């Protein structure tokens with residue numbers, strides 16, 4: 001009983017959410033209204049029109065439209081037999097939908113189940129299914145329908161059957177292709193390892209990914225089936241008089257197009273309006289149900305906003321507007337801590353008040369909020385923090401690699417004094433490599449699997465230094481030797497999968513440092529590697545940094561790695577920097593309760609036999625960061641003030657800063 005009540009409430013919430021999402025999109029809203037109207041016409045039309053649609057009135061043939069003198073039924077004129085077009089249009093809606101909807105639903109249900117089954121299992125099932133689909137598809141579906149309907153008597157039921165069979169291969173092939181791709185994914189293998197049966201795996205893991213595509217295909221197919229029915233009626237083998245469909249009306253009005261255009265025009269418009277509405281609604285449904293497509297919705301909404309708001313496309317003049325609000329304590333520019341030195345000429349990279357929003361269908365989410373830090377030539381700054389605190393987003397914004405879904409909404413990224421965010425795409429490309437380079441975590445994904453490593457390593461030299469392929473390849477081999485790849489000359493012709501994880505990471509580092517970048521961002525460069533290889537990679541990064549005087553930004557959540565390899569740290573929480581300073585000092589005596597909590601959670605010899613400390617709770621979702629201090633809900637020192645005032649990053653010692661109302665207290669303790 002209780003469960004039923006809960007599921008009913010859940011269902012109502014989901015319906016409300018969908019309705020709210022629909023209301024936000026004016027095109028989808030208009031399309032839904034049109035389709036509801038057509039459905040109402042289909043249901044109520046025969047009741048309203050009675051036998052008006054078929055009763056001939058030879059005293060009123062070819063009445064022109066837009067006159068109410070003869071009652072509502074004649075508002076769209078009458079045909080050559082005096083039958084009112086409006087009444088026929090209403091009645092025909094029912095017949096047209098009675099063919100199109102069941103035909104599409106039947107082919108969708110059969111084709112998609114068959115396709116997912118064939119694609120999931122592969123082998124002979126897939127081969128046989130594809131050959132059957134090929135055979136059906138080899139006859140144009142309209143021609144197939146014409147042949148079958150000539151042989152059997154045309155009726156609504158036979159049209160539904162013929163069109164449904166003719167369209168099954170479309171769904172079968174789409175579902176098969178997607179299911180075949182999904183069956184090799186690890187999450188499907190993982191489901192198999194704990195005994196999930198094939199239909200259960202298809203229902204839980206394949207169908208949710210395939211259905212959004214199939215729904216779009218179904219909407220387009222709805223248009224196709226409506227048009228096919230119209231064409232068959234037009235040829236005289238579709239809906240038979242005295243029944244009436246939109247297609248039949250177009251066919252009948254065709255002969256009188258010159259003298260009585262309204263007979264064919266209104267049903268034609270009804271077909272176009274219904275098919276366009278179905279397509280618009282399907283594209284909205286896909287955007288809303290497919291997580292892979294949702295970002296487009298955010299970008300599209302951003303597009304609208306920028307079209308209507310003159311300021312939306314330009315970066316705000318006041319930095320940090322993304323987090324402006326009553327609880328914002330920091331003044332513009334305050335992300336550089338008071339009491340710490342202002343940027344010096346030695347600072348190669350200065351990130352000031354950087355804010356990044358991710359555009360979601362529910363609106364923008366502030367994932368990076370007024371982040372500021374600087375790095376000097378030859379220095380290593382570790383960007384620390386729990387998963388989801390915005391480290392990678394910050395790095396991607398600096399490197400100009402943000403997804404289209406994300407947007408820099410405030411701040412500056414200065415490379416040797418030049419604001420990278422103000423540069424055009426061409427200037428930005430010129431700096432990618434010699435300016436800011438990046439080493440990614442997953443080397444296998446970051447290297448192109450179909451190009452030899454030599455070709456990939458030679459690319460920066462060809463693009464930036466205009467070298468010939470041969471000379472660039474020679475430089476690539478030198479680089480491979482430098483990063484410690486044995487037998488570099490012969491291995492330059494190997495592909496990425498022929499290297500071990502550690503070697504691939506070396507190759508990635510070699511590509512990143514090829515052009516001696518001023519700044520190198522390494523985003524968790526060793527997470528996927530074992531401890532020995534991890535140490536070798538970090539040593540290599542350290543050597544290259546020393547040789548090239550590169551400023552290194554090391555993104556990690558490994559405090560040990562930061563302690564060993566970084567000069568300074570910037571600790572991030574909920575999209576913002578909460579503490580910065582020299583690594584030994586910050587780790588020796590943290591000035592922010594979050595840094596304290598992080599350090600206390602690292603297993604150490606002194607914890608042997610006792611419970612390991614951990615920070616209670618989990619980091620807030622980027623879309624629901626608490627007011628005031630973001631850490632207050634997990635902080636042992638939280639007071640009333642923390643709920644109302646967001647603490648600014650303020651100097652707490654020489655070269656030290658913390659964003660905590662009690663930072664000074666902790667410093668003096």
Ligand SMILES: Nc1ncnc2c1ncn2[C@@H]1O[C@H](COP(=O)(O)OP(=O)(O)OP(=O)(O)O)[C@@H](O)[C@H]1O
Pocket residue numbers: 295358360367385386387388389390391392393394403405557621622
């Ligand atoms: N494409 C996206 N759409 C919506 N939100 C996103 C997207 N990418 C990242 N986010 C959100 O942005 C926030 C910051 O993510 P980010 O990847 O920068 O975290 P991180 O600190 O690098 O985490 P990790 O250490 O796990 O890589 C997270 O809350 C994440 O959910």
